[in-house]
Structure formats: C-alpha cells, structure tokens
Amino acid sequence: MVSFALHHPARLRRSVLSVPAINPRALQKIHDLDCDAVIFDLEDSVASDRKNEARDNLRRFFAETPLVGRESIIRINALDTDFSAADLDTVLACAPDALLLPKVNEPEDVQIASDFLADSDAPDSLRIWAMMETPRSILNAAAIAEYGRTRDTRLDCFVIGLNDLRKDTGVPAEPGRTYLVPWLMQVxxxxRAYGLDVIDSVSNDFKDLQGLEAECRQGRAMGFDGKMLIHPAQIPAANRCFGPADEDLVEARAITAAFADPAAASLNVINSNGRMIERLHLEQAERLLQKAALIENRE
Structure with missing residues (x-):
C-alpha cells in the first residue's frame, strides 16, 4: 500500500491571501505582507471585459517584481469558459508555483489541466490546487483526491470555497458554520487520505476580526493547514491560529529527543515521561519542527 501522508516537504500555508490581478496597487503591496502564499486571482474578482488587462498585469508582475520566499498561485477561470485558454497561457508565461482550478467537479477536471501542463512542457514543480466549491466537488472529494495523487496529475492542495457552495445549496452564512462542518470535514x-494539504474558506467580513479569529480556531481544530484570506488585516490571525503553538513545539522537541536516544533505535513505541509515543508521532513532530524552522528563517 502506498502512503501519501508525507508526500512533500513541510510547507507554510497558514495564510493564503487572494489578490485581484486587476489591481496593480494591491499586487505591489504584497511584497510587504507576512502571508505564506498568494493567490493571484483572474476569476471572480475580475470583470469579464477586464480579463486581458488582468493577465497583462500578472505577466508584468512576474517578469519585473516576482514574489520571493512565498508560494505563488494563479487562479484561472473555469475550464469550460472562454477565458481559460488565455489564462493557462498566462500561467505558462508567469511560471508560478501552482495554478488554482475553480469549479472542480470531477477527477477529469484535474486531468485536463495536468495534460495541458504536460503537453506544454511546464516544469514538474508547477502544481495544481483545486477549489472545492460545488455540491459535486464535495460528493466527489475522495475520487478527486485519489485520482489526483495516483495518476501523476500534479494535484497538491484543496481549497474550500463556501461562497459558491452556500449559493448552490441554500445554506446561510451563519456563525459557527454548523450545517457546513460535515462537508468541510468530508473534504x-x-x-488527508491522499496526502493533500487543505485550506479553509474565506471569511467575507474582513472588518470582523473577532469572527475571523473564531473561524481560524475552528479550522485549526478541524485539521486545516491554513485559511484563504481576502484582506491583509486577516493575515496575523491566520498565522497565529494555524502556526505551531509553543507547547506543541516543546512536545515535538521532546519526542524527537526521545527517539534520538540510541536505545530507541529499534523501537516503534517508547515510554516518554509516562506516555507511550509511537514513530508516527515522531513523523508529526519532525514535520511541525520543519514548519517552525521555515517561519523562523523567513522572519
């Protein structure tokens, strides 16, 4: 059986800021922001008659002032629209870390994008992220994840899109997201079954930082890697809530030290301060410490 749990090195995805590609001023500001990743949006935030302008903005940005030290992701328009072909050409020209596919419904949606990248000789490092934002995407989440990770289709991360999902299902935007939690956990x-990262949905009211904090804490408790954001003011809360807590780092260092003891070399389970620790906990501890090191190095 293939294990996908640690398919790629630890990455920082606590705060994933979406920036409209149509706004040059916003694009330049991101260099001074402390987010872990940036989604350059060509889709919802760009009017139909300004798509070309937005693409030109991105080509200029990546050529003249590329993002350094953080992941760059370009969200294209849906594959079944008239805009996607030009968007994909822009992705090739800009060479971001990933492209974000909206309105993913079936595994084949990921395959189409992956085939395009392969036929265009895009580097293997250019990955695919998938927006999970339709009823069909939620129902097919396991199939999409499995297909994306076992058929070399570059899939690396899911991003929850609750605005479209609420629209399609009629579930209202209520505090606590009570009726949405089962779908969030399903994705x-x-x-996790196939080693993908997964990013929680945006909090629409960027002035409600208390509500954002609550959603970030909820998302962290559910196991998300980070949160998609729509405003720089939301970055500190996401970094804080999805970052390693001090007590978790202390425990992680204790676990790695315990397994570093030569006496534990042949053991899969050890007793550390009265607690039984398995090697799977060592893998988790090492990954957490890797993330902490990435944060420290960037700061």
Missing part, C-alpha cells in the same frame, strides 16, 4: 478527510 479534509479526502485530502
């Missing part, structure tokens, strides 16, 4: 479980 998260599918992602």
């Amino acid at each position: 998260l479980l599918a992602a």
Whole structure:
C-alpha cells in the first residue's frame, strides 16, 4: 500500500491571501505582507471585459517584481469558459508555483489541466490546487483526491470555497458554520487520505476580526493547514491560529529527543515521561519542527 501522508516537504500555508490581478496597487503591496502564499486571482474578482488587462498585469508582475520566499498561485477561470485558454497561457508565461482550478467537479477536471501542463512542457514543480466549491466537488472529494495523487496529475492542495457552495445549496452564512462542518470535514478527510494539504474558506467580513479569529480556531481544530484570506488585516490571525503553538513545539522537541536516544533505535513505541509515543508521532513532530524552522528563517 502506498502512503501519501508525507508526500512533500513541510510547507507554510497558514495564510493564503487572494489578490485581484486587476489591481496593480494591491499586487505591489504584497511584497510587504507576512502571508505564506498568494493567490493571484483572474476569476471572480475580475470583470469579464477586464480579463486581458488582468493577465497583462500578472505577466508584468512576474517578469519585473516576482514574489520571493512565498508560494505563488494563479487562479484561472473555469475550464469550460472562454477565458481559460488565455489564462493557462498566462500561467505558462508567469511560471508560478501552482495554478488554482475553480469549479472542480470531477477527477477529469484535474486531468485536463495536468495534460495541458504536460503537453506544454511546464516544469514538474508547477502544481495544481483545486477549489472545492460545488455540491459535486464535495460528493466527489475522495475520487478527486485519489485520482489526483495516483495518476501523476500534479494535484497538491484543496481549497474550500463556501461562497459558491452556500449559493448552490441554500445554506446561510451563519456563525459557527454548523450545517457546513460535515462537508468541510468530508473534504479534509479526502485530502488527508491522499496526502493533500487543505485550506479553509474565506471569511467575507474582513472588518470582523473577532469572527475571523473564531473561524481560524475552528479550522485549526478541524485539521486545516491554513485559511484563504481576502484582506491583509486577516493575515496575523491566520498565522497565529494555524502556526505551531509553543507547547506543541516543546512536545515535538521532546519526542524527537526521545527517539534520538540510541536505545530507541529499534523501537516503534517508547515510554516518554509516562506516555507511550509511537514513530508516527515522531513523523508529526519532525514535520511541525520543519514548519517552525521555515517561519523562523523567513522572519
């Protein structure tokens, strides 16, 4: 059986800021922001008659002032629209870390994008992220994750899109997201089964930082890697809530030290301060410490 749990090195995805590609001023500001990743949006935030302008903005940005030290992701328009072909050409020209596919419904949606990248000789490092934002995407989450990770289709991360999902289902935007939690957990479980990262949905009221904090804490408790954001003011809360807690780092260092003891070399389970620790906990501890090191190095 293939294990996908640690398919790629630890990455920082606590705060994933979406920036409209149509706004040059916003594009330049991101260099001074402390987010872990940036989604350059060509889809919802760009009017139909300004798509070309937005693409030109991105080509200029990546050529003249590329993002350094953080992941760059370009969200294209849906594959069944008239805009997607030009968007994909822009992705090739800009060479971001990933492209974000909206309105993913079936595994084949990921395959189409992956085939395009392969036929265009895009580097293997250019990955695919998938927006999970339709009823069909939620129902097919496990199939999409499995297909994306076992057929070399570059899939690397799921991003929850609750605005479209609420629209399609009629579930209102209520505090606590009570009736949405089962769907959120369904996507998260599918992602974890196949080694994908998964990013929680945006909090629409960027002035309600208390509400954002609550959603970030909820998302962290559910197991998400980070949160998609729509405003720089939301970055500190996401970094804080999805970052390693001090007590978790202390425990992680204790676990790695315990397994570093030569006496534990042949053991899969050890007793550390009265607690039974398995090697799977060592893998988790090492990954957490890797993330902490990435944060420290960037700061």
